[in-house]
Amino acid sequence: MDCQQQEIVNNLMASYREVGGINHVDCGNLPSKRTITALCEDLLQLLFPGFFSDEAVSSDELELMTTELVAGIRQRLNEEVRQSLRMVAGDGGDHAKAAGALVCRFMGQLPAVRALLATDVEAAYEGDPAARSYEEIILAYPGLEAIAIQRSAHLLYNEKVPVIPRMMTEWAHSRTGIDIHPGAQIGSHFFIDHGTGVVIGETCRIGKCVKLYHGVTLGARSFQKDDDGKLVKGTKRHPDVEDGAIVYPNATVLGGDTVIGARSTIGANVFLMESVPPDMVYAVGDQEHLIRDKRNAPGRKKSAETSDT
Amino acid sequence: MDCQQQEIVNNLMASYREVGGINHVDCGNLPSKRTITALCEDLLQLLFPGFFSDEAVSSDELELMTTELVAGIRQRLNEEVRQSLRMVAGDGGDHAKAAGALVCRFMGQLPAVRALLATDVEAAYEGDPAARSYEEIILAYPGLEAIAIQRSAHLLYNEKVPVIPRMMTEWAHSRTGIDIHPGAQIGSHFFIDHGTGVVIGETCRIGKCVKLYHGVTLGARSFQKDDDGKLVKGTKRHPDVEDGAIVYPNATVLGGDTVIGARSTIGANVFLMESVPPDMVYAVGDQEHLIRDKRNAPGRKKSAETSDT
Amino acid sequence: MDCQQQEIVNNLMASYREVGGINHVDCGNLPSKRTITALCEDLLQLLFPGFFSDEAVSSDELELMTTELVAGIRQRLNEEVRQSLRMVAGDGGDHAKAAGALVCRFMGQLPAVRALLATDVEAAYEGDPAARSYEEIILAYPGLEAIAIQRSAHLLYNEKVPVIPRMMTEWAHSRTGIDIHPGAQIGSHFFIDHGTGVVIGETCRIGKCVKLYHGVTLGARSFQKDDDGKLVKGTKRHPDVEDGAIVYPNATVLGGDTVIGARSTIGANVFLMESVPPDMVYAVGDQEHLIRDKRNAPGRKKSAETSDT
Numbered sequence: 001m002d003c004q005q006q007e008i009v010n011n012l013m014a015s016y017r018e019v020g021g022i023n024h025v026d027c028g029n030l031p032s033k034r035t036i037t038a039l040c041e042d043l044l045q046l047l048f049p050g051f052f053s054d055e056a057v058s059s060d061e062l063e064l065m066t067t068e069l070v071a072g073i074r075q076r077l078n079e080e081v082r083q084s085l086r087m088v089a090g091d092g093g094d095h096a097k098a099a100g101a102l103v104c105r106f107m108g109q110l111p112a113v114r115a116l117l118a119t120d121v122e123a124a125y126e127g128d129p130a131a132r133s134y135e136e137i138i139l140a141y142p143g144l145e146a147i148a149i150q151r152s153a154h155l156l157y158n159e160k161v162p163v164i165p166r167m168m169t170e171w172a173h174s175r176t177g178i179d180i181h182p183g184a185q186i187g188s189h190f191f192i193d194h195g196t197g198v199v200i201g202e203t204c205r206i207g208k209c210v211k212l213y214h215g216v217t218l219g220a221r222s223f224q225k226d227d228d229g230k231l232v233k234g235t236k237r238h239p240d241v242e243d244g245a246i247v248y249p250n251a252t253v254l255g256g257d258t259v260i261g262a263r264s265t266i267g268a269n270v271f272l273m274e275s276v277p278p279d280m281v282y283a284v285g286d287q288e289h290l291i292r293d294k295r296n297a298p299g300r301k302k303s304a305e306t307s308d309t
Numbered sequence: 310m311d312c313q314q315q316e317i318v319n320n321l322m323a324s325y326r327e328v329g330g331i332n333h334v335d336c337g338n339l340p341s342k343r344t345i346t347a348l349c350e351d352l353l354q355l356l357f358p359g360f361f362s363d364e365a366v367s368s369d370e371l372e373l374m375t376t377e378l379v380a381g382i383r384q385r386l387n388e389e390v391r392q393s394l395r396m397v398a399g400d401g402g403d404h405a406k407a408a409g410a411l412v413c414r415f416m417g418q419l420p421a422v423r424a425l426l427a428t429d430v431e432a433a434y435e436g437d438p439a440a441r442s443y444e445e446i447i448l449a450y451p452g453l454e455a456i457a458i459q460r461s462a463h464l465l466y467n468e469k470v471p472v473i474p475r476m477m478t479e480w481a482h483s484r485t486g487i488d489i490h491p492g493a494q495i496g497s498h499f500f501i502d503h504g505t506g507v508v509i510g511e512t513c514r515i516g517k518c519v520k521l522y523h524g525v526t527l528g529a530r531s532f533q534k535d536d537d538g539k540l541v542k543g544t545k546r547h548p549d550v551e552d553g554a555i556v557y558p559n560a561t562v563l564g565g566d567t568v569i570g571a572r573s574t575i576g577a578n579v580f581l582m583e584s585v586p587p588d589m590v591y592a593v594g595d596q597e598h599l600i601r602d603k604r605n606a607p608g609r610k611k612s613a614e615t616s617d618t
Numbered sequence: 619m620d621c622q623q624q625e626i627v628n629n630l631m632a633s634y635r636e637v638g639g640i641n642h643v644d645c646g647n648l649p650s651k652r653t654i655t656a657l658c659e660d661l662l663q664l665l666f667p668g669f670f671s672d673e674a675v676s677s678d679e680l681e682l683m684t685t686e687l688v689a690g691i692r693q694r695l696n697e698e699v700r701q702s703l704r705m706v707a708g709d710g711g712d713h714a715k716a717a718g719a720l721v722c723r724f725m726g727q728l729p730a731v732r733a734l735l736a737t738d739v740e741a742a743y744e745g746d747p748a749a750r751s752y753e754e755i756i757l758a759y760p761g762l763e764a765i766a767i768q769r770s771a772h773l774l775y776n777e778k779v780p781v782i783p784r785m786m787t788e789w790a791h792s793r794t795g796i797d798i799h800p801g802a803q804i805g806s807h808f809f810i811d812h813g814t815g816v817v818i819g820e821t822c823r824i825g826k827c828v829k830l831y832h833g834v835t836l837g838a839r840s841f842q843k844d845d846d847g848k849l850v851k852g853t854k855r856h857p858d859v860e861d862g863a864i865v866y867p868n869a870t871v872l873g874g875d876t877v878i879g880a881r882s883t884i885g886a887n888v889f890l891m892e893s894v895p896p897d898m899v900y901a902v903g904d905q906e907h908l909i910r911d912k913r914n915a916p917g918r919k920k921s922a923e924t925s926d927t
Contacts, residue, residue: 004413008417009379012379012419015419015420019423021430022357022427023358024359024444025359025368026368027359030359030360030444087444088442162445163441163448166448166449170450173451173505174451177506179505179523181439183439196486196505197523199503199505199523199558201439215506217523217558217577219577230435231435232438233439250524252558252578271576280601280602281602282601
């Protein structure tokens with residue numbers, strides 16, 4: 001079937017010539033998914049020493065282990081950042097020096113990230129009756145993994161590094177179902193329980209001691225388009241959540257002007273596009289909108305919302 | 310503890326003899342999850358040349374790289390398809406010839422898949438204010454990965470290949486949280502943003518330029534059973550979505566007769582089992598059904614829908 | 619940049635000294651994520667012989683393969699359980715004997731788990747018109763993987779093994795989007811379709827022949843706090859679901875006293891905190907709360923629930 005083999009290849013080569021936009025040939029490396037994966041795994045080891053290494057870590061080994069992790073992360077990140085800066089500059093320049101300095105600033109801020117993550121672990125323990133120990137939270141809570149990666153990626157986002165921060169949070173999204181844009185600003189003591197389906201948009205600002213459950217969307221309400229009908233990018237599009245607010249499962253909160261006030265509670269399955277004052281509880285009405293039918297009773301057909309998707 | 314070891318093994322062997330249906334012994338290979346994974350990864354490299362290879366790709370190398378990928382995919386797929394045809398035929402026959410011809414037809418249609426995927430990338434860029442570049446979309450948007458695999462698996466579904474198409478879309482589901490049945494028919498310029506929790510059923514027909522957000526279900530309303538009370542399989546069970554329609558997060562749309570008309574918008578958290586005419590906006594009412602309580606005010610208990618799941 | 623290297627390391631070392639709670643140094647091994655992954659993969663091979671091995675399995679090889687898998691699982695689990703018992707006892711003791719006996723009891727119950735899983739596969743085939751064969755269900759249905767791991771982890775949960783059961787169900791959660799706490803009690807013939815976003819809490823009790831769709835939450839309504847304002851842990855917080863009940867996509871059911879009666883149906887997107895008698899259908903009202911606007915008609919702005927998250 002060699003002829004067919006050659007014919008298949010020829011058709012693909014023709015497609016590579018004709019279909020633009022989804023080829024990346026002759027334009028230098030892109031950030032590699034595999035490298036971003038290794039990078040995120042090393043970062044978790046550095047942020048939570050002893051939790052993600054297969055062997056027990058003794059304090060004698062700790063500095064050596066740390067030195068090796070730091071060197072490895074810097075080497076990888078220097079290269080990825082350099083490529084990603086070059087991709088955007090499009091000048092074929094080297095950008096090694098800029099990348100190195102940027103990565104140094106990034107690494108220098110990791111202790112501050114650790115201080116925040118310690119408050120996140122505390123918030124999870126205080127916030128979940130099912131949590132038995134700090135170890136369980138660090139080893140088995142997807143929300144902690146997602147916020148650890150997002151807090152790190154946010155540093156690179158602030159340095160205007162293209163693509164890589166988003167690839168990092170997407171690595172966490174793929175593993176946890178939690179999609180936090182690297183641009184989101186998130187305060188201390190942040191806890192996401194379960195987490196699958198959570199979406200936190202690029203321009204969200206989240207205060208301290210905020211708790212979210214799975215399926216919560218903090219999203220944008222609508223597009224702004226310019227005179228050419230193109231989307232305007234980079235405006236404030238997503239809600240703010242003030243200190244101590246709680247948003248329960250599958251609530252959808254939309255809009256760049258929407259503010260959930262301090263200590264307020266948004267109930268499960270609520271849809272919200274208005275701001276909520278502090279110390280309020282907004283919830284779906286007491287099910288007066290629910291239809292309760294005896295199975296096979298008249299009207300059942302009309303209201304039966306069965307599904308086999 | 311060897312006695313215990315032998316006892317444990319004996320009990321399991323007894324269970325293998327007694328519990329049917331979940332053993333697969335003496336009946337030849339099944340499609341292997343590991344092979345399907347490698348297959349999907351190679352397909353992504355072939356569909357987006359240069360994006361998922363660790364090294365930069367130059368046009369001189371491109372044909373060689375393509376030839377190797379095509380050969381590898383054909384070899385794997387020939388074997389998997391052969392096994393999967395044999396599994397269904399149950400005749401112990403070889404099926405190598407049929408598998409080879411089928412795989413050739415499949416490979417020959419990949420350029421058409423690439424043409425569609427180029428429109429999907431364009432739709433993502435036009436549709437998401439947070440998207441900064443085509444590269445970011447191809448490297449970090451789960452919706453694109455899911456549709457790339459589904460469009461490929463759909464070709465095998467049309468060839469009536471058992472199990473493998475579903476294993477391919479399930480590979481993507483596991484990585485992206487997006488569950489698109491290989492049977493779904495999907496037009497050009499398709500964009501799923503965020504994507505976690507999206508379910509698109511087997512008999513959905515989706516037009517051009519359709520946009521879905523995370524948590525959207527296009528599902529079936531109810532079962533049809535035959536006279537023996539067995540489910541009737543293979544009927545039209547899932548909705549149609551016409552050109553240019555948008556469905557916002559966590560909307561659930563059910564029913565084989567349900568049609569979302571062209572350019573219509575379905576709001577977030579909407580539950581829908583009726584057809585929507587073109588150019589309409591269906592949305593949850595302006596929260597008149599929301600209960601707004603001052604925390605600890607009378608009635609708070611009644612309506613507070615707090616949760617710690 | 620070596621000076622910077624040393625400075626970065628020094629700052630991290632200082633952070634390790636100063637920030638408590640998220641370091642694990644000088645305190646022996648923790649259960650390792652990598653080992654838990656290998657353990658879960660081996661368990662699936664043992665529970666479904668022939669389905670997850672790359673080579674076809676003949677009955678002559680079956681006992682040898684089983685013996686090797688059992689030995690490997692016991693060795694891994696003995697070590698992990700020992701560490702995890704020591705972690706909790708905090709006595710630096712060995713705990714090898716207790717771990718070995720416990721793991722033997724665990725392995726001895728796997729045939730019973732297989733008997734339950736056979737009923738789950740049957741329920742999936744009977745319950746999903748898209749299911750073509752048992753093989754497809756075992757190879758491509760995430761719900762089956764999730765329940766297989768949870769039924770196994772539940773045995774270790776009943777043995778009061780810390781952390782490991784949760785790490786096992788979290789491994790499945792990461793792959794399937796289905797988050798079932800190892801404490802949940804689940805009857806035979808259990809089927810979760812699609813599954814992404816399902817959350818089943820620690821104290822749920824689920825009867826026989828129950829069917830859940832993606833996005834269903836069986837969660838807790840509210841916290842109980844002790845006099846010091848600390849969460850009370852280990853009380854009954856999550857709903858019961860009786861035999862033959864069905865819960866459709868994205869329904870949220872909360873509360874430790876909430877019972878879904880036998881054979882009752884809960885419709886898609888329903889929010890529920892009340893008990894449902896047997897043989898009832900509870901569903902969102904016939905959309906009288908839906909607003910239907912002509913696009914760009916007056917009032918559209920007010921009710922348009924568009925989003926780009």
